[in-house]
Amino acid sequence: MSLFPLTDRTQLLLEDILYFEGEGNYTFVYYRNRPAVLLSKSIGFLMERLPEGMFIRISRKYAIHKNAANSLQFEQGEREVTFFESITLTVSRRRWREFKKTVGTKPIRLRK
Structure with a gap:
């Protein structure tokens, strides 16, 4: 385990992060097997400093962490x-096409 x-005063365990959720000038960090952590930094601040290409x-x-996505769904x-x-x-909507290209997975189309 390496800390970034x-x-x-703040270090992150990048391998265990699932996703970030921004709330204004604060960001929740959600881990696989740990409780969520609240940082007093915006999600934009984090994305500028994290290793390029690791998070989308x-x-x-x-x-989200690039390797966390299991499936894509497109419904209605x-x-x-x-x-x-x-x-x-x-x-x-603005990031959907870029996201599909980066993840390299075709969406699963579900219909009701």
Whole structure:
């Protein structure tokens, strides 16, 4: 396990991060097997400093670990990414095409 120094006092365990959720100037960090952590940094601040290509910004609010996505779903105009079979986040319309290209997976089209 290697820690990534984000600031002088904050280090992140990048391998275990599932996704980030931005809330204004704060960001929740969700890990695989650990409780969520709240950072007093914006998601934009994090994305500028994290290793390039490791995390994918899927909307203004969310960024996910590149290897976390299990499936893509497209249902009635909704663009979603599901991982760990229980976490589903919506991918913004603006970032959907880039997200599919980066992940390299064809969406699963579901119909009701």
